[in-house]
Each structure stands twice: as C-alpha cells, then as structure tokens.
Amino acid sequence: MSNRSHSIEFKLEVIQAYNQEMYSVRELCSKYQIHVTSLYEWIEKFEKAGKQGLVSSKKWRTYSDTLKEAAVTDYLSGSYSLHEVVRKYNISTKSVLRGWIKKYNSHRKLKDTGKGRTNSMAKGRTTTWEERKEIAIYCMKNGKNYQETADKYKVSYHQVYHWVKKYELDGAEALKDNRGRTKMESEWSPEEKIKVQMKRMEWENERLRAENEFLKKLEEIERRRK
Incomplete structure (x- = not known):
C-alpha cells in the first residue's frame, strides 16, 4: 500500500x-x-x-530522548507492533520510529530532537504528592502515553516517565519525595522485578480491555453497514 x-x-x-x-x-x-x-x-x-x-499537522515534531528510548524499548519487547507504538507515543510516522530503532540497535545514543522542544518536554513544575499519584495512575491507565499525560497536566515528559517508574516499583509511597534518582531495571532485586511484572500485567490487561472495546466499536460499525 x-x-x-x-x-x-x-x-x-x-x-x-x-x-x-x-x-x-x-x-x-x-x-x-x-x-x-x-x-x-x-x-x-x-x-x-x-x-x-x-488535518495533517505541518509543524515540526519534536521528541525527547526519554520518549524515543521508551518507544524503542516497547517495540523491541515484542509486546507492541510498529503501529501500536506509533499510536501510543503519538509519533508522526512509522519511518521515524524505524529510524530510532536502527540507531538504537547500532548502539548510538538517542538524543532530544533539538531546538523547538515543547514546554512539557523541556521543563517541569513543582507538584504535590497527590498530583504525582494522580498523574502516574492516569498515565498507566492510558497506555503509558507519557507525552499526552505531560500535556494534560502541564508537567514535563521526564517527570511523568520517572513517576510512573517509581509507582510501578514501590507504589504511591515512592512519590512522596520526588528527589533522588529512580533505580535502573538492572538494579532491581528479584522481588522488585516480580512486583513490577505484576503491575505491568495489570495495566496490560486494562490496555487489552480498552483495545477490545475499540474493536467492538468497529465491528458494530461493520454490522450497521450490512
């Protein structure tokens, strides 16, 4: 096609x-x-x-290095197709994603797009514990669309990404103090890995339920046409 x-x-x-x-x-x-x-x-x-x-947007699209890495990681996990990742992260085209994957597989660093980044990509804002909980939960319930969540709550992409990771690892309590760094996956203990896997399964089940609802909608449209 x-x-x-x-x-x-x-x-x-x-x-x-x-x-x-x-x-x-x-x-x-x-x-x-x-x-x-x-x-x-x-x-x-x-x-x-x-x-x-x-209407197709004519604006130059910009993406943070964190978004690029998250999108590539999702695709390489085998859990998502190119189309699903493009839709999840609001990427302009599949070819853009393929370029990131090629660069990542060549062990080259995925960098910020450059000048013209949106405010939600470039800087965050001060938030309360309640806000961080709400934002993390909203993001996970909406397919971990970090950029859409950042735009909705007027925070940075990086903030959303790290709050979700903290919430997955240690729950809402981990968001009480937003200082310090988030553990890398390679640093997780076996118990922490199991905890995160269970959380991911919960959110994946929710994502699949949402996709099934969408497919049912399309099937209903098809039935009305017959």
Missing part, C-alpha cells in the same frame, strides 16, 4: 464511500490503495472531530 500523504478531500472521499457501503472494506482499501488501519484511523478521527480531525 502507498505511504504517501493524503489530502483531506481524499480522506473524506474514502470515508463517504465507506459510509455509503459502496465497497467492502477490502475492496475499498484496494481501490484507494490504503491500509485498513489508515481507514479506521480516519473514521475514528472524523467521528471525534469532524473534518478538522483529518
């Missing part, structure tokens, strides 16, 4: 053809040379925000 960018008019034409039941999903994707995931993404965005939701 083509990876070229598509105009709003093109996306609207595809969605209109889909809604008018002119073709099956497979026929539609073949006719317009698009991937089925693109089709469903456009439908979802159009339902949420109308025509404006189909």
Whole structure:
C-alpha cells in the first residue's frame, strides 16, 4: 500500500464511500490503495472531530530522548507492533520510529530532537504528592502515553516517565519525595522485578480491555453497514 500523504478531500472521499457501503472494506482499501488501519484511523478521527480531525499537522515534531528510548524499548519487547507504538507515543510516522530503532540497535545514543522542544518536554513544575499519584495512575491507565499525560497536566515528559517508574516499583509511597534518582531495571532485586511484572500485567490487561472495546466499536460499525 502507498505511504504517501493524503489530502483531506481524499480522506473524506474514502470515508463517504465507506459510509455509503459502496465497497467492502477490502475492496475499498484496494481501490484507494490504503491500509485498513489508515481507514479506521480516519473514521475514528472524523467521528471525534469532524473534518478538522483529518488535518495533517505541518509543524515540526519534536521528541525527547526519554520518549524515543521508551518507544524503542516497547517495540523491541515484542509486546507492541510498529503501529501500536506509533499510536501510543503519538509519533508522526512509522519511518521515524524505524529510524530510532536502527540507531538504537547500532548502539548510538538517542538524543532530544533539538531546538523547538515543547514546554512539557523541556521543563517541569513543582507538584504535590497527590498530583504525582494522580498523574502516574492516569498515565498507566492510558497506555503509558507519557507525552499526552505531560500535556494534560502541564508537567514535563521526564517527570511523568520517572513517576510512573517509581509507582510501578514501590507504589504511591515512592512519590512522596520526588528527589533522588529512580533505580535502573538492572538494579532491581528479584522481588522488585516480580512486583513490577505484576503491575505491568495489570495495566496490560486494562490496555487489552480498552483495545477490545475499540474493536467492538468497529465491528458494530461493520454490522450497521450490512
């Protein structure tokens, strides 16, 4: 399938053809040379925000080194596909992620994008223990989307990332004092590793439940078309 960018008019034409039941999903994707995931993404965005939701951003995207490393680690874990990681971390394209993976596998450092970083990437703010708990829990319940969480709560990406890691390792109590560094995974004891694995399983189950709900929604759309 083509990876070229598509105009709003093109996306609207595809969605209109889909809604008018002119073709099956497979026929539609073949006719317009698009991937089925693109089709469903456009439908979802159009339902949420109308025509404006189909607008492609022309702004230069910036990413922190922490975000890049987290995205690459998630993909290399085998738990997520390229598409899932791109969606989870709000990365502009799969090719951008592939570039990070290639660099990471070549043992080269993943650096901040550079000038023009957003405020949430560049600096944080002072927070209370209650805020840190709320932010960590929100992030974990929403697929560990660190950047979206940082934007929502007006804190830095790095803050969210480290609060989640602390919460996973030692629970809410670990967030009472936000000074000091977070342990690296290689420093965890066997008991700590088991604790984190259990937490990750809980959040993964929640993520899978959310994905199943999304698939049910798509299936319902398909049933209404028949």
